[in-house]
Amino acid sequence: MRTRLVNLRVPTDGQAGKGQDTVPADILIEGEKIAGVTPPGERPVEADEQRTDLQGQLVLPGAIDGHVHFDDPGFTHRETFETGTRSAAAGGVTCVVDMPCTSLPPVTSRANLEAKLAVIEPRAHVDFMLWGGVSANAMEQADWIANLEDVVSEGVGAIKVYMLSGMDTFRDLDTARIEAVLRETCRLGVPVGVHAEDRRLVLGLTEQLIALGRNTPLDYAASRPAAGEVSAVSTLGDLCRRTGARVHVVHVGAGEALDLIASARDEGLPLSGETCPHFLEFTQEDLASQGAILKTAPVVKTAADRERLWLGVANGDIQHVATDHAAGEWPAEKHTGSIWTDYGGVPGVELLLPYLYSEGYRKGRLTLGRLVELISTAPATFFGIDSRKGRLAPGYDADLTVIDEDGSWTVKAKDMHNLNRYTPMEGRTLAGRVTSTFVRGTLVFGLGSGGAEFLGPAGFGQRVKRETRVTP
Numbered sequence: 466m467r468t469r470l471v472n473l474r475v476p477t478d479g480q481a482g483k484g485q486d487t488v489p490a491d492i493l494i495e496g497e498k499i500a501g502v503t504p505p506g507e508r509p510v511e512a513d514e515q516r517t518d519l520q521g522q523l524v525l526p527g528a529i530d531g532h533v534h535f536d537d538p539g540f541t542h543r544e545t546f547e548t549g550t551r552s553a554a555a556g557g558v559t560c561v562v563d564m565p566c567t568s569l570p571p572v573t574s575r576a577n578l579e580a581k582l583a584v585i586e587p588r589a590h591v592d593f594m595l596w597g598g599v600s601a602n603a604m605e606q607a608d609w610i611a612n613l614e615d616v617v618s619e620g621v622g623a624i625k626v627y628m629l630s631g632m633d634t635f636r637d638l639d640t641a642r643i644e645a646v647l648r649e650t651c652r653l654g655v656p657v658g659v660h661a662e663d664r665r666l667v668l669g670l671t672e673q674l675i676a677l678g679r680n681t682p683l684d685y686a687a688s689r690p691a692a693g694e695v696s697a698v699s700t701l702g703d704l705c706r707r708t709g710a711r712v713h714v715v716h717v718g719a720g721e722a723l724d725l726i727a728s729a730r731d732e733g734l735p736l737s738g739e740t741c742p743h744f745l746e747f748t749q750e751d752l753a754s755q756g757a758i759l760k761t762a763p764v765v766k767t768a769a770d771r772e773r774l775w776l777g778v779a780n781g782d783i784q785h786v787a788t789d790h791a792a793g794e795w796p797a798e799k800h801t802g803s804i805w806t807d808y809g810g811v812p813g814v815e816l817l818l819p820y821l822y823s824e825g826y827r828k829g830r831l832t833l834g835r836l837v838e839l840i841s842t843a844p845a846t847f848f849g850i851d852s853r854k855g856r857l858a859p860g861y862d863a864d865l866t867v868i869d870e871d872g873s874w875t876v877k878a879k880d881m882h883n884l885n886r887y888t889p890m891e892g893r894t895l896a897g898r899v900t901s902t903f904v905r906g907t908l909v910f911g912l913g914s915g916g917a918e919f920l921g922p923a924g925f926g927q928r929v930k931r932e933t934r935v936t937p
């Protein structure tokens with residue numbers, strides 16, 4: 466089937482001169498692929514083509530959220546693959562990369578990966594990749610290296626490890642074990658994403674604060690200081706230097722940790738970082754007023770950290786932005802009576818693109834081209850799917866997000882599409898509105914006049930596999 470989307474604008478990739486972010490275009494779709502992005506009317510109309518008029522809206526390559534916890538199977542009171550990917554579709558995210566650690570069994574062997582896939586594949590509204598992982602639990606098995614080889618050969622996007630984990634089913638690794646993992650991933654040509662906080666520092670502070678009877682959101686923040694991230698990233702820089710492995714720091718929240726990543730990159734080390742909308746938006750003042758709703762690990766920091774992160778997403782010190790979507794059961798798990806046991810995590814996949822479009826691009830902190838890099842092109846490259854996703858170009862999957870640039874909307878948890886609905890962004894008014902999302906040429910989300918919504922079927926989303934080895 467051939468479709469022509471007309472009366473739309475696409476980013477210029479900075480080629481059309483200063484001040485001009487977008488140009489009018491037609492997009493031709495054949496089957497699941499983009500066949501052409503051309504000036505309006507340049508290609509002759511074919512007899513059998515369907516025509517869709519987008520009324521001057523902006524079309525971006527679909528966003529890729531490289532860091533989500535959809536908890537399925539195992540913790541489906543928090544999120545399911547069906548509700549998580551529905552939320553993705555509604556936010557213009559056409560591919561998610563799901564973490565290996567918050568489902569049961571964790572993705573640490575081929576059998577576990579296949580068990581998870583059998584459950585989630587029929588539930589996916591958008592395309593997805595899996596992270597594989599190595600936990601202390603996995604490394605206690607004699608065949609952990611063979612298991613790692615198996616999950617890599619299954620096409621996982623990257624391998625996740627923790628320097629500090631709160632999960633019994635996916636325990637953290639000490640430095641020697643991380644080095645052992647990096648030697649293997651370097652050989653296998655797959656990147657490693659690391660939760661980077663100093664275990665000894667954080668656990669020591671936590672114990673002290675609890676012993677003192679402290680129990681406020683700011684006490685929790687005090688247990689996870691910037692120094693914890695800085696120390697961990699410094700260790701990772703050394704490991705990177707020693708092993709040559711491609712290492713990615715997930716959810717960077719501290720400006721000083723980002724400084725370390727930037728200087729490691731200047732040195733030529735294969736170290737990169739991602740941050741999340743909550744670190745770009747909030748500080749500990751917000752944590753104090755919002756409480757557990759904004760509890761995450763790492764925790765939000767100061768206004769100076771936030772400014773450093775915005776600078777980093779604009780100048781390239783940060784390679785991509787992901788959400789770390791992690792919803793606790795609402796309200797029970799977020800209101801346990803103690804900040805120490807309240808669930809740490811916020812749902813966010815639905816807000817990734819709307820937030821960065823509004824607060825990044827429309828407020829002049831990011832160019833449109835940089836926005837596309839941060840949430841489409843760069844994650845596609847990181848996860849080894851850049852020959853088919855992340856660009857509006859012939860031969861690429863027709864994954865498209867359509868934005869009404871004249872629209873605006875107010876974030877309300879009750880209107881979100883995931884399972885447990887709460888958000889620290891409640892009440893924020895964002896400029897621009899996602900009105901349709903296409904995955905491989907098929908509409909998976911549409912917002913009609915009067916707010917009527919269309920959602921495509923669960924099970925349309927397909928698994929995507931890493932196609933390339935990383936070259937550090």
Ligand SMILES: [Zn+2]
Nearest residue numbers: 532534564789
């Ligand atoms: Zn996470």
